[in-house]
Amino acid sequence: MDFALAPDLLELSDQARAMGLEAAAQRDIREDSWLIGSDRAFSKQLAEAGWIGMTWPNEYGGGGYTNLERFVVVEALISTGAPLAASWFADRQIGPTLLQYGTDEQRDRWLPGIIEGTSMWSIGMSEPDAGSDVSSIRSTALRDGDEWVINGDKIWTSGAAEADWIYFVARTDPDAPPHKGLSEFVVAMDSPGITVRPVTDLTQNNHFCEVHFEQVRVPGDNLVGGLNESFSQIMRQMEHERGGIDRLVSNRALYDDARASFSASGASDPLLRQRFAHAESLYTIARHMVLQEVLGQAPRGWSAITKTLATEFEIEVADLCGRVAGSDTMLWNRISRNICYAPAYTIMGGTTLILRNIIGERVLGLAREPRP
Numbered sequence: 463m464d465f466a467l468a469p470d471l472l473e474l475s476d477q478a479r480a481m482g483l484e485a486a487a488q489r490d491i492r493e494d495s496w497l498i499g500s501d502r503a504f505s506k507q508l509a510e511a512g513w514i515g516m517t518w519p520n521e522y523g524g525g526g527y528t529n530l531e532r533f534v535v536v537e538a539l540i541s542t543g544a545p546l547a548a549s550w551f552a553d554r555q556i557g558p559t560l561l562q563y564g565t566d567e568q569r570d571r572w573l574p575g576i577i578e579g580t581s582m583w584s585i586g587m588s589e590p591d592a593g594s595d596v597s598s599i600r601s602t603a604l605r606d607g608d609e610w611v612i613n614g615d616k617i618w619t620s621g622a623a624e625a626d627w628i629y630f631v632a633r634t635d636p637d638a639p640p641h642k643g644l645s646e647f648v649v650a651m652d653s654p655g656i657t658v659r660p661v662t663d664l665t666q667n668n669h670f671c672e673v674h675f676e677q678v679r680v681p682g683d684n685l686v687g688g689l690n691e692s693f694s695q696i697m698r699q700m701e702h703e704r705g706g707i708d709r710l711v712s713n714r715a716l717y718d719d720a721r722a723s724f725s726a727s728g729a730s731d732p733l734l735r736q737r738f739a740h741a742e743s744l745y746t747i748a749r750h751m752v753l754q755e756v757l758g759q760a761p762r763g764w765s766a767i768t769k770t771l772a773t774e775f776e777i778e779v780a781d782l783c784g785r786v787a788g789s790d791t792m793l794w795n796r797i798s799r800n801i802c803y804a805p806a807y808t809i810m811g812g813t814t815l816i817l818r819n820i821i822g823e824r825v826l827g828l829a830r831e832p833r834p
């Protein structure tokens with residue numbers, strides 16, 4: 463079997479790589495660019511290239527590209543460190559959600575801004591007491607005439623301080639069982655009653671935020687999908703969030719630089735050679751797994767496996783690059799930043815422990831450990 467990309471895909475990848483390298487050259491940090499590299503001017507550049515909503519139908523302004531074409535573009539952009547964050551959540555998740563669950567009117571209202579690279583979105587799912595367990599969400603949306611009135615707190619909301627819109631999950635039926643009374647809304651971030659407080663992480667980054675909602679009024683037709691049916695919608699959205707190449711290449715630029723510097727030094731250390739061989743194998747396997755998702759060949763629940771393996775690679779890269787750099791790792795630089803940041807890979811989008819549970823119980827059908 464030949465796993466090589468066809469010439470037209472290689473050409474597309476080269477184009478994306480060239481654009482990514484040019485944009486990344488203007489930034490100090492190239493790692494995690496899809497999450498922390500927010501640059502609205504770059505979103506417009508992507509839009510002009512037709513690289514937002516690449517696979518969406520033409521009638522909504524999409525490019526009509528194949529999933530494989532999108533894969534090569536995204537892989538090249540993120541691997542080079544292009545600052546995608548201002549468009550990424552909308553491109554990866556919100557757009558596909560609106561295409562699947564939104565009304566025609568909602569698609570007409572929100573998709574153009576996404577495709578033109580002019581609207582930035584954030585995802586308001588996690589709460590102080592509801593991260594892994596979405597069914598514990600306590601924020602509420604109660605109907606009042608033609609509107610919904612929203613109250614509650616979200617946390618770890620990436621990009622919320624800059625976003626124009628937040629995709630918000632709330633409890634709409636307080637009497638229903640925990641999984642059954644949740645619904646999804648699009649909320650304008652400039653609505654009265656929203657307070658955003660950026661949270662500074664260990665690496666001095668403050669891309670994620672606490673967001674407080676107090677008596678926020680939202681138009682009735684901003685409900686996306688079925689009333690009280692958010693849980694099954696979230697499961698679908700998580701597949702978009704977990705199964706993509708972004709989970710594998712967040713710190714690829716760092717890895718490429720470390721590998722080049724190891725080669726330039728003669729690559730003689732046998733332990734490091736072994737570590738690179740291990741990393742290359744891990745990357746190749748995880749990339750093929752992502753490709754299975756991309757080509758529609760993945761069985762149900764595959765994204766939990768893909769994300770688990772892919773983020774293990776990212777953790778391995780952080781450690782390996784530290785070992786290549788040696789004592790330089792004690793200074794504050796890209797490498798030490800990535801080591802501090804690395805635990806986040808296995809937390810965001812569902813922790814590895816949770817994903818292993820999903821793999822065991824739902825994918826492999828293993829018996830649950832009886833409770834004592």
Ligand SMILES: Cc1cc2nc3c(=O)[nH]c(=O)nc-3n(C[C@H](O)[C@H](O)[C@H](O)COP(=O)(O)OP(=O)(O)OC[C@H]3O[C@@H](n4cnc5c(N)ncnc54)[C@H](O)[C@@H]3O)c2cc1C
Nearest residue numbers: 585586587588593594618619620806809810811812813815
């Ligand atoms: C960089 C970053 C960006 C993020 N961006 C966003 C965002 O934009 N929007 C958003 O909504 N959220 C975002 N998150 C939040 C993320 O989705 C949550 O942190 C994650 O789901 C885990 O939830 P938690 O932090 O509440 O941990 P908890 O759910 O409290 O888990 C704590 C620990 O207990 C373990 N655990 C919990 N339940 C079980 C169980 N049943 N079995 C075994 N182990 C268990 C977990 O694995 C973890 O180790 C982001 C997180 C990070 C790190």
